[in-house]
Amino acid sequence: METTEPLLRLRDIRKSFGAVQALGGVDLDVPAAQVTALCGDNGAGKSVLIKCVAGIHQPDRGQIRWQGREVHIRSPREASALGIETVYQDLALADNLDIVQNMFLGRERLRHWLLDEAEMEQAATATLRELGVTTVRSVRQRAASLSGGQRQSVAVARAVMWHSKLVILDEPTAALGVTQTAMVQDLIRSLRAHGLAVLVISHNLNEVFAIADRIAILHLGRLAVQAPLIEFDRRRVVSYMTSGEAGTEARL
Numbered sequence: 001m002e003t004t005e006p007l008l009r010l011r012d013i014r015k016s017f018g019a020v021q022a023l024g025g026v027d028l029d030v031p032a033a034q035v036t037a038l039c040g041d042n043g044a045g046k047s048v049l050i051k052c053v054a055g056i057h058q059p060d061r062g063q064i065r066w067q068g069r070e071v072h073i074r075s076p077r078e079a080s081a082l083g084i085e086t087v088y089q090d091l092a093l094a095d096n097l098d099i100v101q102n103m104f105l106g107r108e109r110l111r112h113w114l115l116d117e118a119e120m121e122q123a124a125t126a127t128l129r130e131l132g133v134t135t136v137r138s139v140r141q142r143a144a145s146l147s148g149g150q151r152q153s154v155a156v157a158r159a160v161m162w163h164s165k166l167v168i169l170d171e172p173t174a175a176l177g178v179t180q181t182a183m184v185q186d187l188i189r190s191l192r193a194h195g196l197a198v199l200v201i202s203h204n205l206n207e208v209f210a211i212a213d214r215i216a217i218l219h220l221g222r223l224a225v226q227a228p229l230i231e232f233d234r235r236r237v238v239s240y241m242t243s244g245e246a247g248t249e250a251r252l
């Protein structure tokens with residue numbers, strides 16, 4: 001039995017779109033300083049679930065508990081204010097802005113004490129370095145000129161710079177080659193090492209087994225299972241993804 005609540009606890013989250021029930025009562029725990037992989041077949045409800053946490057969708061029912069108390073997350077801005085940052089595959093950065101501008105984007109409220117360009121540049125550079133992101137040529141590079149892996153890195157660095165406690169990544173390596181995938185996976189480990197919780201949607205089982213501490217599997221809008229990685233092998237994960245059950249084969 002757990003004695004303390006995890007950083008994020010979802011209970012009985014339900015969400016329908018008209019007649020389509022996307023989530024039928026999901027319970028999920030996301031602990032600090034761990035990487036939780038959110039898996040499931042196409043249409044299982046992964047995106048809808050993270051959007052409920054990111055403030056994009058409002059659940060029809062259920063409870064979101066954050067650091068031990070119930071919260072209602074009505075917008076992405078409210079999610080950010082709590083310390084929840086979501087990095088979407090394609091929408092992570094504004095192409096026409098440079099890295100520094102992207103890392104400070106949407107934080108205008110704080111402008112009065114951080115307007116100084118040199119200070120912003122220094123903070124962005126320091127955060128990227130702290131996370132081991134060494135591939136970026138200059139923090140004054142426009143986002144449009146960055147590779148997919150670099151874009152993910154900058155988006156994640158932004159989350160760290162603003163003291164997020166949970167970073168949600170939606171298939172961060174789906175469009176990346178081998179080297180860039182390794183870079184983003186290192187970054188995810190670095191987030192964990194900094195004490196952040198990571199919730200990562202992934203279809204790639206190699207990736208899940210390489211980076212996750214825990215696996216949560218959705219099946220038809222319900223949580224089929226959530227447990228430490230050590231309790232799974234690949235066949236078991238696939239079985240939960242396709243049937244919602246462990247299958248008949250023996251464990252590990």
Ligand SMILES: Nc1ncnc2c1ncn2[C@@H]1O[C@H](COP(=O)(O)OP(=O)(O)OP(=O)(O)O)[C@@H](O)[C@H]1O
Pocket residue numbers: 017020021022040041042043044045046047048049
């Ligand atoms: N805005 C919406 N309007 C209507 N139905 C939606 C909407 N968003 C999601 N759905 C439906 O909810 C269900 C869950 O979708 P969701 O995108 O969460 O699946 P997913 O697990 O992320 O799938 P994939 O791996 O293919 O991205 C699907 O049946 C989908 O068609």
